[in-house]
Amino acid sequence: MITFINYSKSIKGKSILDNINFKFDEGKIYLLTGHNGCGKTMIIRAMCNLMRPTSGEVKTDKNYLYGAVIENSAFLENETALYNLKYLSRIRNVIGTEQIENALRLVNLYEFKDKKVKTFSLGMKQRLGICQAFMENPDVILLDEPFNALDADNEQIIINLLLNLKRQKKIIVVAAHGIEDTSIFDCIIKMNNGKIVEIL
Amino acid sequence: MKIRRFVFILIMFTVVVFCSVIVCERSSIICALLDSYYGLSIDNDKFTGFTYMMNMVLNFSMLFLGCKNVNDIFKMYNFIAIRCNSKFKLYVKLISSIIRMIVSPAISFMVVNSLALFIVHVKSERFILLSIIYFFISYLIWFCIIEILFTFNIHYSHIFYTLITISILSPVINFLNAPILILLVPFPIGFMTSVEILVEKVILLIVLGVVLYHKLIKYENLKIKIY
Numbered sequence: 413m414i415t416f417i418n419y420s421k422s423i424k425g426k427s428i429l430d431n432i433n434f435k436f437d438e439g440k441i442y443l444l445t446g447h448n449g450c451g452k453t454m455i456i457r458a459m460c461n462l463m464r465p466t467s468g469e470v471k472t473d474k475n476y477l478y479g480a481v482i483e484n485s486a487f488l489e490n491e492t493a494l495y496n497l498k499y500l501s502r503i504r505n506v507i508g509t510e511q512i513e514n515a516l517r518l519v520n521l522y523e524f525k526d527k528k529v530k531t532f533s534l535g536m537k538q539r540l541g542i543c544q545a546f547m548e549n550p551d552v553i554l555l556d557e558p559f560n561a562l563d564a565d566n567e568q569i570i571i572n573l574l575l576n577l578k579r580q581k582k583i584i585v586v587a588a589h590g591i592e593d594t595s596i597f598d599c600i601i602k603m604n605n606g607k608i609v610e611i612l
Numbered sequence: 613m614k615i616r617r618f619v620f621i622l623i624m625f626t627v628v629v630f631c632s633v634i635v636c637e638r639s640s641i642i643c644a645l646l647d648s649y650y651g652l653s654i655d656n657d658k659f660t661g662f663t664y665m666m667n668m669v670l671n672f673s674m675l676f677l678g679c680k681n682v683n684d685i686f687k688m689y690n691f692i693a694i695r696c697n698s699k700f701k702l703y704v705k706l707i708s709s710i711i712r713m714i715v716s717p718a719i720s721f722m723v724v725n726s727l728a729l730f731i732v733h734v735k736s737e738r739f740i741l742l743s744i745i746y747f748f749i750s751y752l753i754w755f756c757i758i759e760i761l762f763t764f765n766i767h768y769s770h771i772f773y774t775l776i777t778i779s780i781l782s783p784v785i786n787f788l789n790a791p792i793l794i795l796l797v798p799f800p801i802g803f804m805t806s807v808e809i810l811v812e813k814v815i816l817l818i819v820l821g822v823v824l825y826h827k828l829i830k831y832e833n834l835k836i837k838i839y
Binding site: 460462478479480482483484486487488489490499500503504544 | 684685687688690691692693694695696701705709
């Protein structure tokens with residue numbers, strides 16, 4: 413469980429997260445929604461400790477392993493998809509080439525593994541971003557606008573993937589706006605001006 | 613668009629030639645030194661302009677590639693940061709990645725550059741033919757680089773910024789090279805030039821290191837930290 417306790421964050425005097433109190437449980441898919449700049453990405457940054465709070469804290473039950481796509485998926489453009497994933501996997505050093513290739517198969521990118529990222533479409537880069545987020549089997553998966561640039565088929569692939577990860581008791585948080593079908597989400601958190609305004 | 617591109621290439625070319633002229637002044641000093649120590653007389657003016665121009669182009673490519681790789685690495689900042697459980701590990705990963713990505717093209721450039729200069733200097737009897745070949749190679753590389761730049765859609769300001777940096781750096785590099793050159797005088801000129809180029813590349817790497825440091829400071833200011 414990840415708990416936000418009175419979490420606030422200001423940058424240059426402007427409040428971007430205002431007194432957030434919320435619990436994220438295992439085995440659930442959360443949707444953070446709201447207009448652009450409402451603080452969705454900041455919640456994700458805060459969850460994976462990429463941001464220091466002005467006040468409050470984020471508490472965790474255990475030392476979670478995180479996987480995330482935050483903002484745009486950017487890679488070493490002149491290197492292949494496989495090289496990029498190997499480059500990232502070497503930091504934690506918990507998986508090998510076989511696991512990386514399996515992850516690429518799940519997002520339908522295996523046949524493009526030896527292609528340079530600069531030849532990829534926006535949707536393919538997005539899927540590669542998602543692939544790097546879950547390839548190391550993390551406990552918490554945080555996805556910022558994962559369905560951007562994806563066609564219906566690939567969107568379904570990612571939804572199936574998320575449902576599969578949910579069955580493995582992962583904490584999954586998706587930040588997105590304008591999603592029509594919200595049936596896969598266990599909890600919808602609506603945000604406005606850095607505050608949680610509604611929980612469905 | 614084609615006229616714009618042509619004008620752009622023309623301006624860039626002028627800048628590089630201008631830089632070459634400045635650097636040639638330095639090579640005159642080297643030749644004078646060699647003359648006074650060993651009585652070696654080298655017709656400096658006729659070909660060193662082109663050899664140094666090529667060196668300049670290679671320096672430029674190295675800086676450009678380095679900056680591009682640095683940018684790519686920083687775009688991946690979030691992916692890297694989330695995998696590092698300490699700030700120390702994050703910095704080590706960033707710096708080692710960038711060094712590796714800058715050093716590999718730098719080494720290839722340096723080898724080609726040094727080899728070419730070595731051949732030109734040692735086989736001086738074939739000097740006219742070699743300088744013609746050199747002349748064409750320099751142009752070929754230069755235009756290839758310009759084409760690559762346009763393929764990458766690099767903004768003009770980045771290129772000018774890099775060229776200006778090189779121009780400003782030239783006298784500094786010359787100054788720092790001077791004591792090394794005097795130490796190397798007993799060795800053949802090809803070896804001497806190769807070492808000199810190596811020193812130049814190392815200095816450029818240091819400059820890139822400073823750029824990297826400032827980028828890290830920028831991230832610090834944004835308070836995006838691992839803790």
